[in-house]
Amino acid sequence: MQLAAIIVSLVLIAIGFALLGRAVLQIYQHMRLGQPVPKGTRTDDPVRRTVTVATEFLGHTRMNRWGLVGVAHWGVALGFFSLLITIVNAVGQLFKADWLLPYIGEWLPFELWVEFFATTTTLGILALIVVRQLSKPGKPGRKSRFAGSNFGQAYFVEAVILIVGCSIVTLRGLEGAQHGVESYEAGYFASYPLVAAFRGLSTETLQNLTYLVAMIKIATSFIWMITISLKTDMGVAWHRFLAFPNIWFKRESSGDVALGALQPMTSAGKPIDFEDPGEDDQFGVSQIEHFSWKGLLDFDTCTECGRCQSQCPAWNTGKPLSPKLLIMSLRDHAHAKAPYLLAGGGKSAEGEEKATEEQLKDVPAAALAEAERPLIGTLEENGVIDPDVLWSCTTCGACVEQCPVDIEHVDHIVDMRRYQVMIESSFPSEAGTMLKNLEKKGNPWGLAKKQRLAWTKEVDFEVPVVGKDIEDLTEVDYLYWVGCAGALEDRAKKTTKAFAELLHMAGVKFAIMGGDEACTGDSARRLGNEFLFQQLGQQNVEMLNMAFGESAEGEDGAEGVKVEKSKKKIVATCPHCFNTIANEYPQLGGEYEVIHHTQLLQHLVDEGKLVPVTPVEGLITYHDPCYLGRHNKVYTPPREIIAKVPGLRNEEMHRHKERGFCCGAGGARMWMEERIGKRINNERVDEALSLNPDIVSTACPFCLVMLTDSVNGKKNDGKAKESIQVVDVAQLLLESVKTPVEPEGDGETTAAPEPDPEPVK
Template identity: 75%
Template sequence: MQLAAIIVSLTLAVVGVALFGRAIAQIYRYVRLGQPVPAGTRTDEPVQRTVTVAKEFLGHTRMNRWGVVGVAHWFVAVGFFALVLTLVHALGQVFQADWQLPVIGGWAPYEIFTELVGLLTFLGIAVLIVIRQLSRADRPGRKSRFAGSNTGQAYFVEAVILIIGVAILVLRGLEGALHDVNHFEWSYLVTYPMVAGFRGLGTETLQNLVYLVATIKIGTSFVWMITVSLKTDMGVAWHRFLAFPNIWFKREADGSVALGELKPMVSGGKEIDFETVFDEEEGAEEAVFGASQVEHFSWKGLLDFSTCTECGRCQSQCPAWNTGKPLSPKLLIMSLRDHAHAKAPYLLAGGGKTMEGEEKATAEQLKDVPASALAEAERPLIGTAEENGVIDPDVLWSCTTCGAC
C-alpha cells in the first residue's frame, strides 16, 4: 500500500507541477498578444493597487453582496490557499504515516486552524453545490444564471474541493488515532469523534488507511492541476489565480467600478487624435478604430476574458437578458475568451494580417499550427451564425451600456 501510494503520488505531483508551469507560460504569452495600454494607466499607485487586491480578496467585497453565496465562497477561496500545507503534510504521510510538519506540526493553534478551515471549506462547497442544483442550467427559459455555463467543468471543480475537504478531516481523525489521543483535545476540535471511532483499529490498519486517504487527497489535487493545465481557458478554475493580477491591473487603483465618462479611443497603446489622425502625413492607415479581430483588444481585455468564472451574476442583472434580448454579458465574454484561446496558436506563430490584408507569416511558418487554430483565425469577430461569427451583431446592438453587469 505504501509503495503504491508513493509511486502514484509522486508521479502525479511531478506531471502536475510540470504541466502547470507550462500552462502559466502559455497564458502569459497569450495575454501578451493583446494591444498595449497607454503608459501608466494600469500601473499607477502600486501601493493602493496592492491594498485593493488584499481588500477585495480577504474581504470578498464583491461576493459578500450575494449573502450566503458570498460567505460560502469566502471559505472555499480562503481554504484553497490556507490549506496548501495540508497537501505538503499528505506528501510526507505517504512516506511516514505519523509524519508531522516541522515546527508547526503538533502546534495546537495551527491544528485548530486546519480543522476549522477544513470543515468550513467542506461546508462552503456543499452550500455552493446545493445552490447550483437549485438553479440548474437546464431550467426552462432564462431562470438560471448558469444557463450557457460549462456545467461539467463546474461539477468537476466542486467535486475536487469536496473530496479534498473530506480527505483533510479523515486524515486528521486517523492522525489522532495513530498518535494515541484517548481523550478530547482542542487540536481535534472537529474530528475527535472520528479519532474515537478509529482508535480501535490496529496500527498497521491505521497506517494503510493514512496511505490510502493521503493518496486520494494528493491524487485529487494533482489530477485537478493536470486538468486545468491542459485547458487554459477553464475560467471556473483559473480565476482563483488570474483574479489577483486582474484586480491589481484594474482601471481604477482603488478598485472602484470603471463607469463614468468615455475613455479616449486607443490604437496600439496610444490615444487617437481625431484632429490629425486622417492627415496623410500622420499615417492614418496605421490607426485601428475599435476591434475587428480579437487581438485588437488590449492585453488587459484578454486577461479579463480569461478570468471569467461563468457564474452568471452579470447575466442575472442584465436588463437586456431579462427582457428576452439576445445579449448575455457572460456568454459574450465566454465567446471572446474561447475564440481568443483557440486562435492563440495561430497568432503566436506569427499569423494575422497586415493593414493591407496580407498574411504576416508565411505558409512555412504556419505549417505546425493546429488546423483548429487556422479555422478559428478565419472566423469574423462580428457575424451572424450563418457567417460563423464569434459575436452576433444583434448581441452587440442589444447592449445599452447601462453598467448593470
C-alpha cells in the same frame, strides 16, 4: 499500500508541476498577443492596488453581497490557499503515517487553522453544489445565472474540492488516533468524531488508511492540476489564480469598478489624435488581437458564475446578449486562434495575411479556420459575436458592478462598437438619424438652437443666459446645464422648469448657456462614434472654459488664464450629461465641479432654503437611473428628498440601488427600436406596478421618457390605474415646497394648483 501510494502520488506531482509550468507560460504568451495599454494606466498607485486585492479577496467584499453564496465561497477560496500546506503534510504521511510538520504540526493555532478551513471548505462547497443544483437551467431556463456555463467543468472542480476537504478532515482524524488523543481537544474540534471512530483500530490499519487517504488527497489535487494545465481556457478553475492580477490591474487604482467614464480610444497603447490620426491607427476592435492584454486577461478570468447575466436587462427581457456568454465566446475564440497568432499570423486593415506560408505550415487547421471567423458577424457568417448581441447592450453597468473578479464588459463592448460604427458604418439604422442630427444641429432631435430657450418663456422669472444677460459665469453660483432633453423634450422640460423654479425660490444664482449649449456627446460615444464625441466635447469644453473666464495660451506663447476646478460649478438634471461632463470632459481638458440636481436640492433642503410643507399624498417608488446610480454612486439624495416630502410613502422595487434595473435608454438605445423580446421599460414598469404605486419617480430625462411611455401604454391597455404619475424628484419637491394659498370664499386652505400634465405625444 504504502509503495503504491508513494509511486502514484510522486508521478502525479511530477507531471502536474511540469504541465503547470507550461500552462503558465502559455497563458503569459496569450496575454502578450493583446495590445499594450497607455503607460501607467494599469500600474499607478501600486500600494493602493495591492490593498484592493487584499480587501476584495480576504474580505470577499464583492462576493458577500450574495449572502449565503458569498460566505460559502469565502470558506472555499480562503481554504484553497490556506490548506496548500496540508499537501506537504500528506506527502510526509506517505513515508511515515504519523508524520507531522516540524515545529508547527502540533502547535494549537496551526491545528485550529487547519480544522477551521477544512470545515469551511467542505461545508462551503456542499452549499455551492446545492445552490448550483437548485439553479440548473433545466428548470428556470434563461432565468438561471448558470445558463450557458460549462456544467461538466464546474462539477469536476466541485468534486475535487469536496474530496480534498473530506480528505483533510479524515487525515486529521487519523492523526489524532495515531497520536493518542483520548478525549476532546480544541485542536480537533471538527475532526474529533473521526478520532473517536478510528481510536479502536490497529496501528497497521491506521497506517494503511493514512497512506490511502493521503494518496487520494494528493492524487485528486494533482489530477486537477494536470487537467487545468491541459485546458488553459477553463475559467471555472483558472479564475482562482488569474483573479489576483485581474483585480490588481483593474482600470481604477482607487478600487472602483470600471464605470462612469469610457476610456479614450487607443491604438498600439497610445491615445489616438483625432485631429491628425496616424495612418496605421486601429479604430476600435475588429480582431481578438486588437483587445488590450488586460482585455484578454479579463476573458480568461471569467469564472462563469453568471452574476452579470442574472442582472443584465437585455438577457432578462429575452435578448441575445448575456455578458457572461459574450466574455466566454471571446475567451474561447482567443484560445482557439492563439496558435495562428503565435506563429506570426494576422490580417492587415486591407485583409492581407501578414505571415508567410512557411510560418503557418505547422499551425493546426482548427486555428487557421478560427482565424477566418469575423469577430462581429451573424450565425450565417460564422461570427464570434452576433450583431444583435452587440447592439442589445444599454451600457447600464450591471454586469461590471456585479462581477466578482472585476471584468470590464462595457469597455469591451464599446470598443467593438467603435470599429463597427467608424470603419464599417454598420449599426442600427435608426441611430443614423440621431448621429446626423448631432452633426448638423448639435442635438439628437435635430431642432434649431433657438428652441433651447423656449422653456425660459414658460416660467415667471428671468433665467440669465451667458453672453446675453451676464458676461460670464463668475457672476453666478452655478451653471445649469439643461441638456438636450431638458430643453427640447416636452416631458423633460417639466423637470427643467421645476428645478429652475426651485433654484429661484432658494435664492441660488444660476445661468444657462442657451443656444450655445450642444449635446455632450454621450449617446454618440456609447454608440461607438468616438470621432463625433470628440468634436462635440471639444466644442463644449472650449465654450465652458471661456464662460468660466478661462483662456487658453495665446499664439505668442503668452500664458492663459486658469480657473480653479472648485470655482467652475455645474449642475445638471440629466445623469448622462452629468457623467460626461464630470468624468469624460477631463479627458478633453475640461475640469469642472459637477453635481446632479438631486444632490443640490438635497443640500438646499438640509440648509432650510427649501422647506417641503404641502403634503403630497400617495405611495411612491423610485427608479434608479443607471448613470446616476451605478455609474456615479448617487443613491441617497433622491431618496432623502422623497423622505422629506410629507405625505409620501416610499416603497422600493425589488431591484434597486446597485441592483437597479435599467429603463432601456442607455448606450444610445434611446434612439434604437427594441425588436427582440420584451421591451426593457415595460419590464421595469411591470415591477413598479406590482407595488400598486400612485407615483413612479426618477431623476433622469431618459428614464422619465421611457417609464412614461410604458405607463401610458399600460393605462391604455387597462393594466395601470389612470391616476398613476411618472415624475422627476424635482417636480415632487416643487409641489411640496409651494406655500398653500388661501382661496376666497370659504376660507379653506388648499395648495396652489399645478398645471395638468401634457398628454404624451
